[in-house]
Amino acid sequence: MGSTLLPFAFQMLLLTLLQATTTAAASAPPSPNVLSPGCKETCGGVSIPYPFGIGHGCFREGFEVTCEVVNGSATPRAFLGGREGNITVNSISLLQGQASMPNDIAWICFNSTGGEVDHQIFSFNLSGLPFRVSNTSNKFTTLGCNVVGILLGLKDSTYGTGCASLCFEEANIESGSCHGTGCCETTIPEELDYFTTEFVYFVNVSSHVNDSRCAYAFIAEQDWLSFNKSDLDNDNFRDKHKDGVPLVLDWVAGNQTCEEAKRNTSSYACRSTNSECFNSKSLQGYICNCSTGFQGNPYLPDGCKDIDECSSPNLYTCHGTCSNTAGNYSCSCPKGHSSKDPKSEPCVRDHGIPTSTKIVIGSCVGIVSFITCIFCIILAFQRRKLLREKDKFFHQNGGLRLYEEIRSKQIDTVKIYTKEDIEKATVNFDKSRELGRGGHGTVYKGNLDDGREVAIKRSKVVTEDQSEEFVREMIILSQINHKNIVRLLGCCLEVEIPMLVYEFIPNGTLFEFIHDNDGKLIPLTIRLRIARESAEALAYLHSSASPPIVHGDVKSLNILLDHNYVPKVSDFGASRMMSIDETQFITMVQGTLGYLDPEYLLVRQLTTKSDVYSFGVVLVELITMKKAIYYDGSSQGKALASSFIEAMKDSRLEEILDDQIMGKENMKVIQEIAEIAKECLNMNGDERPPMREVAEKLHMLGGFLQVSSTHHAPEECEALLGESSMSSTSDSVGYHSLENKLGFDVKAGR
Numbered sequence: 101m102g103s104t105l106l107p108f109a110f111q112m113l114l115l116t117l118l119q120a121t122t123t124a125a126a127s128a129p130p131s132p133n134v135l136s137p138g139c140k141e142t143c144g145g146v147s148i149p150y151p152f153g154i155g156h157g158c159f160r161e162g163f164e165v166t167c168e169v170v171n172g173s174a175t176p177r178a179f180l181g182g183r184e185g186n187i188t189v190n191s192i193s194l195l196q197g198q199a200s201m202p203n204d205i206a207w208i209c210f211n212s213t214g215g216e217v218d219h220q221i222f223s224f225n226l227s228g229l230p231f232r233v234s235n236t237s238n239k240f241t242t243l244g245c246n247v248v249g250i251l252l253g254l255k256d257s258t259y260g261t262g263c264a265s266l267c268f269e270e271a272n273i274e275s276g277s278c279h280g281t282g283c284c285e286t287t288i289p290e291e292l293d294y295f296t297t298e299f300v301y302f303v304n305v306s307s308h309v310n311d312s313r314c315a316y317a318f319i320a321e322q323d324w325l326s327f328n329k330s331d332l333d334n335d336n337f338r339d340k341h342k343d344g345v346p347l348v349l350d351w352v353a354g355n356q357t358c359e360e361a362k363r364n365t366s367s368y369a370c371r372s373t374n375s376e377c378f379n380s381k382s383l384q385g386y387i388c389n390c391s392t393g394f395q396g397n398p399y400l401p402d403g404c405k406d407i408d409e410c411s412s413p414n415l416y417t418c419h420g421t422c423s424n425t426a427g428n429y430s431c432s433c434p435k436g437h438s439s440k441d442p443k444s445e446p447c448v449r450d451h452g453i454p455t456s457t458k459i460v461i462g463s464c465v466g467i468v469s470f471i472t473c474i475f476c477i478i479l480a481f482q483r484r485k486l487l488r489e490k491d492k493f494f495h496q497n498g499g500l501r502l503y504e505e506i507r508s509k510q511i512d513t514v515k516i517y518t519k520e521d522i523e524k525a526t527v528n529f530d531k532s533r534e535l536g537r538g539g540h541g542t543v544y545k546g547n548l549d550d551g552r553e554v555a556i557k558r559s560k561v562v563t564e565d566q567s568e569e570f571v572r573e574m575i576i577l578s579q580i581n582h583k584n585i586v587r588l589l590g591c592c593l594e595v596e597i598p599m600l601v602y603e604f605i606p607n608g609t610l611f612e613f614i615h616d617n618d619g620k621l622i623p624l625t626i627r628l629r630i631a632r633e634s635a636e637a638l639a640y641l642h643s644s645a646s647p648p649i650v651h652g653d654v655k656s657l658n659i660l661l662d663h664n665y666v667p668k669v670s671d672f673g674a675s676r677m678m679s680i681d682e683t684q685f686i687t688m689v690q691g692t693l694g695y696l697d698p699e700y701l702l703v704r705q706l707t708t709k710s711d712v713y714s715f716g717v718v719l720v721e722l723i724t725m726k727k728a729i730y731y732d733g734s735s736q737g738k739a740l741a742s743s744f745i746e747a748m749k750d751s752r753l754e755e756i757l758d759d760q761i762m763g764k765e766n767m768k769v770i771q772e773i774a775e776i777a778k779e780c781l782n783m784n785g786d787e788r789p790p791m792r793e794v795a796e797k798l799h800m801l802g803g804f805l806q807v808s809s810t811h812h813a814p815e816e817c818e819a820l821l822g823e824s825s826m827s828s829t830s831d832s833v834g835y836h837s838l839e840n841k842l843g844f845d846v847k848a849g850r
Contacts, residue, residue, distance in 0.1 A: 143167035202344030244315025352385030393427030515590035584637035654714035694728025716780025
């Protein structure tokens with residue numbers, strides 16, 4: 101193993117200084133929105149719009165920019181953070197609430213035998229400034245062979261994440277692909293204001309492919325990198341990007357919500373009359389934008405100017421006479437011409453009509469109008485009857501509650517389907533279209549007009565409680581965006597039985613995959629990947645969703661598999677949204693026998709640790725191929741969780757494991773998985789690990805299993821999984837380094 105690049109004591113010193121800086125910045129009073137005349141608006145070709153500014157009276161508190169010439173350059177540079185700041189800025193966007201800057205690359209280089217010869221790490225600090233590294237617009241990337249890039253950050257406590265890039269054969273490295281072979285990408289935490297980049301590397305695992313001598317780690321703008329195999333040759337990548345890589349910062353004008361900020365007019369940032377306030381999607385706080393039909397700077401009085409649409413005919417079409425209005429424009433045809441919509445259709449000349457023809461036309465129009473009126477009256481009566489029926493179903497299905505939730509949470513990703521759309525997609529709910537039935541309803545396969553295959557969930561007859569459950573699942577799924585969680589496409593409320601429309605997942609459930617597979621071999625790598633990605637989905641619900649979400653019914657039947665056997669967590673009918681540190685008290689327990697948290701059953705408390713217990717049962721299912729309630733020859737059913745705990749306690753783990761995976765090369769990893777499952781199944785919920793920690797451990801075990809399956813010497817695999825890596829010297833970076841930085845004990849699985 102290699103050597104760590106940052107002493108632990110130095111890390112702690114950085115954390116202490118960062119906390120002190122944050123406290124001092126928090127005590128500074130905000131400045132009013134005042135802009136002095138003659139403020140400089142550009143620096144070195146970079147536009148500096150208010151609230152940013154150069155010089156006294158030209159910026160809002162926290163947004164000072166300095167403009168200085170560096171190293172005798174002819175062009176000055178703009179720096180964020182005032183005179184003490186050293187953050188070069190390339191561009192500033194008022195509309196998005198973002199700024200772009202060059203970010204340094206951390207690198208480490210090796211000699212021909214794999215020994216470290218040179219390195220550079222990089223730390224970045226935004227503490228005390230109203231900027232954060234954007235977690236939605238950036239990715240953490242590692243380039244190189246057999247190296248793990250480590251991102252250490254600070255948010256209430258030390259946060260660490262890693263990205264492993266392994267390559268054992270040059271043929272496996274593909275340009276344009278960044279999925280762990282030569283190139284690895286991963287997400288970064290929210291509201292990151294400080295980070296340090298380090299490396300962990302493996303020696304004697306494989307020779308460096310294609311004489312690769314250096315590895316790189318950096319945070320850069322999402323989709324910026326177009327990976328090429330040549331980036332791994334010598335110093336190509338470092339030389340090509342010696343001025344840094346683009347990094348996106350998020351910023352807010354104030355850390356209150358729009359509603360709170362508007363109460364204090366002296367500090368409210370949206371100064372223009374024609375401006376609007378928007379709560380930031382990535383940070384706690386708000387930004388300002390000009391209202392529709394206006395453009396300019398919303399942070400300045402009278403900064404949003406009306407757009408003269410008539411002066412830009414290429415953008416604002418008008419086939420007649422254009423007239424500009426405040427925030428909009430009108431378009432009319434000249435006299436003697438007409439058009440249904442002159443904004444989209446040309447005006448045509450009106451032609452004269454003979455009197456006799458006018459009389460005939462008038463008579464016909466009169467008769468047709470009379471008949472039409474009669475039909476309209478009948479149609480209006482029928483329509484009112486239909487509307488009353490739809491309104492009845494709308495109220496019955498929780499439509500009012502759903503409408504209020506959608507309006508308050510500004511949900512715009514869900515499509516409302518009509519009854520006709522659903523019936524056409526399912527061929528009037530044909531029996532052959534059924535995918536399955538559950539406690540919350542029936543699921544049908546459907547085909548939409550645009551060719552998409554979907555799954556349509558038709559709830560049972562709706563009671564008041566089930567109406568709340570339907571609305572809850574709708575609201576929860578509309579706010580979730582994760583590759584391992586089934587995606588909600590829309591809903592239908594205008595029928596007696598409410599329906600949800602999901603993306604179609606073709607390979608059935610995890611339960612069917614492991615229990616109805618007719619004895620087909622399921623490799624441990626596949627099982628471990630399914631477990632890891634399912635854990636990541638639950639960790640996202642617990643830690644990244646806002647507010648946090650407890651699934652409430654985690655089981656193998658509620659984990660679907662797509663065509664690549666990627667897991668998708670589904671069925672949120674029993675889920676709950678809760679604030680941080682909030683516990684849900686449930687009057688009626690929901691869930692599935694064999695997966696239910698005993699503590700939840702006893703005290704009716706639903707917490708994230710309830711999901712951890714249920715996931716522990718799924719994890720045991722994967723390594724034993726037994727059902728949550730199984731029969732081993734007797735008529736009495738056995739609880740898989742209890743049998744597993746007893747087997748672990750009596751050192752009889754191999755008796756309960758699936759024979760397919762009990763190869764000698766797998767046993768160390770299986771033992772680690774079993775230890776994780778044992779922790780999840782702890783009877784005391786407080787002693788169970790959080791879901792994020794479970795996901796990280798499974799992710800690390802996946803890396804170990806990948807290394808151990810590449811035909812290397814047994815002693816090398818022993819070094820990756822056993823005591824040899826634990827007993828390395830203080831200079832070595834083995835899994836002691838990961839234990840220190842990520843809180844992970846490889847051997848004990850804790």
